[in-house]
Amino acid sequence: xxxxxxxxxxxxxxxxxxxxxxxxxxxxxxxxxxxxxxxxxxxxxxxxxxxxxxxxxxxxxxxxxxxxxxxxxxxxxxxxxxxxxxxxxxxxxxxxxxxxxxxxxxxxxxxxxxxxxxxxxxxxxxxxxxxxxxxxxxxxxxxxxxxxxxxxxxxxxxxxxxxxxxxxxxxxxxxxxxxxxxxxxxxxxxxxxxxxxxxxxxxxxxxxxxxx
Amino acid sequence: xxxxxxxxxxxxxxxxxxxxxxxxxxxxxxxxxxxxxxxxxxxxxxxxxxxxxxxxxxxxxxxxxxxxxxxxxxxxxxxxxxxxxxxxxxxxxxxxxxxxxxxxxxxxxxxxxx
Numbered sequence: 001x002x003x004x005x006x007x008x009x010x011x012x013x014x015x016x017x018x019x020x021x022x023x024x025x026x027x028x029x030x031x032x033x034x035x036x037x038x039x040x041x042x043x044x045x046x047x048x049x050x051x052x053x054x055x056x057x058x059x060x061x062x063x064x065x066x067x068x069x070x071x072x073x074x075x076x077x078x079x080x081x082x083x084x085x086x087x088x089x090x091x092x093x094x095x096x097x098x099x100x101x102x103x104x105x106x107x108x109x110x111x112x113x114x115x116x117x118x119x120x121x122x123x124x125x126x127x128x129x130x131x132x133x134x135x136x137x138x139x140x141x142x143x144x145x146x147x148x149x150x151x152x153x154x155x156x157x158x159x160x161x162x163x164x165x166x167x168x169x170x171x172x173x174x175x176x177x178x179x180x181x182x183x184x185x186x187x188x189x190x191x192x193x194x195x196x197x198x199x200x201x202x203x204x205x206x207x208x209x210x211x212x
Numbered sequence: 213x214x215x216x217x218x219x220x221x222x223x224x225x226x227x228x229x230x231x232x233x234x235x236x237x238x239x240x241x242x243x244x245x246x247x248x249x250x251x252x253x254x255x256x257x258x259x260x261x262x263x264x265x266x267x268x269x270x271x272x273x274x275x276x277x278x279x280x281x282x283x284x285x286x287x288x289x290x291x292x293x294x295x296x297x298x299x300x301x302x303x304x305x306x307x308x309x310x311x312x313x314x315x316x317x318x319x320x321x322x323x324x325x326x
Binding site: 020022023024025026027048049050075078080081082083084085121122123155157158159162188189190191193211 | 239255256258259260261262264265266268281282283284286310311313315
């Protein structure tokens, strides 16, 4: 219970993201993510620019369970052009799920998840797709996918504030709200990225990524 | 005579400005006035994380005194310390290992102290 409270405090205090899941060789990334379904925090290290390993924790509010996982992101392919970049990733994790909700009295089970992610961006346009299938025993078993797209109303040089106006559409077949749309604003400067939005269900989305 | 002094003064100030203008500027570190400056035109530099990654990777090298990444120009400006060298193969390797690609490498001295 103490661990759970500690985890929630940490997560709530820093609220998260999921952009560029692999950093430069030797680089660390800290990210937090909060949407209508879950809080999560993810810290990873990139031995090379083509994969990262880290710790991923998430707490699903409505179902009241938490997943803690050793997480690996693999950059399978990158397409670099003079004014654009495209990426294809595989993201996977293995760990445990814990719940004391209802019948799950202090139950812990094995949790695995995997998914793909692809994005393409210029300095003015951004498009991304991502999915994930999770199998966490009897406690959690779901599939989610989302698309995210947006544009930059102005183009700024490195080190200045970049602003993006975006839309994220989440599809969760098992949820009551199968489709959730979230308009959001992304602010980006140097090693920090921030996102904030409100979904059509009235839920806040707050994301943060820091590279170091 | 006053006119001549005025003209000489203008010439002096102008020449000083030209010299200063030749000195490249870098966002991180500094330009060694006696070092070489390498300009790398690159593919895939589209966001601040990209630029930040290039900065971090190159600034770890002992040979590098400063670096400037421009998303507008798709270029990396690498200032080397006096007497230090980074050959094209090594620069290409560093850029590629960072996740980007080299289009062209252009070499020149910093233009200062010569």
